[in-house]
Amino acid sequence: MSSLNVNRKTVTVASDPETPLLWVLRCELHLTGTKFGCGVGVCGGCTVHLNDKASLACQTKLSELHGEKITTIEGVQGADANALRAAWLDVDVAQCGYCQSAQFMAACALLRNVKRPVKPAELDGEIDAALCGVICRCGTYPRIRKAIQQAAKTLHFF
Template identity: 55%
Template structure:
């Protein structure tokens, strides 16, 4: 079934069943492989994308669920918050294996868009669904605070 989606600001038409998880539409149909497969059950957050700005687990969102929502992936996320987050991530060398980091960054950008100066408890609440087996959490927390400072400047 042909469905037209808005992905990273562009209209993209895909031929897939409505029950297909958005994750596999992005990765296998649209070649947007920055969004990762980690668990398939919305337990790890590696597949996080924005639907109308809201961080969403694409592995448990079907094509049929998307409707008219605008989809933004790691490849397309931009704006002040995204720039601040990326700059902080690089400056603090947050990444290790990097596999979860697309999802971490998408969650962090959404957090900072809603809350310009998150406290540690806000970070815990916003980021607890994003698993990092390398346990870069310590630096993710520091990088979110760093990004918040960059946004103030």
Template identity: 65%
Template sequence: MGTLNINGRAVTVHVEPDMPLLWVLRCELGMTGTKFGCGVGICGACTVHLNDKAALACQTLMSSLNTQKITTIEGMQGAEAQALKAAWLDLDVVQCGYCQSAQLMAACALLKRTPNPTDADIDAAMSNIVCRCGTYPRVRAAIHQAAKRRPA
């Protein structure tokens, strides 16, 4: 059993301490915006924020969470989030959409710590490598556009 801070709400779950956060979110809480990709921490499809930093939910065990603030795509808010969502729409970034929640989460964490990222910053921060749609150039362009749009 444990109480988590998810998207600003206290949520109590009854799970084993070695259960990955990904499965707590998806199976126990029905929050399916966080996706399963590889399950071994390589693809990035399960990206969430832990204390405003991008983290892989498939590699985050319940026992490691303590009092960390968890944000999922369902709770992604703020100036960075709004600018990214608008840029994603403007530039038609989404194709199939499966990996978009993780890409938005990684991009939002990047903009929070690096307000004007370079291409190298973006490449290093984007954790999702499962996109078969090939939208990476548009993802990069959308992040640059969002960085310019957000209020100072």
């Protein structure tokens, strides 16, 4: 048995310590918003937050977790998440939706951790760096960028 902090709650899980967090979230905790894409760390589809940093759940074994705050798309909160959610809807970012929870979590981690003050052009560079690892087969990248910029403006980043 292992104890985890998931979405601000302490939970006990029975999965083998070598199990990737992705499968603990999806199969044991039924938090299926975190997606399986490749399972080998190249698509970014399983992005969650570990202590507010974007992390790949498929590359994080249960045994490697030591009390980190794990946040999934089901539990992400805060002014930045709210601004991003509103912008995501306003810009109508999603297409098929498969990659979107990962895109959102990567975008939220970016807004949470970007050094401020930041200008729109600088934020564009940060967006390139933060989101290039999350693949969208539908090509929603321009709308993701627009939504992040819009949320940053709402949050008075510039």
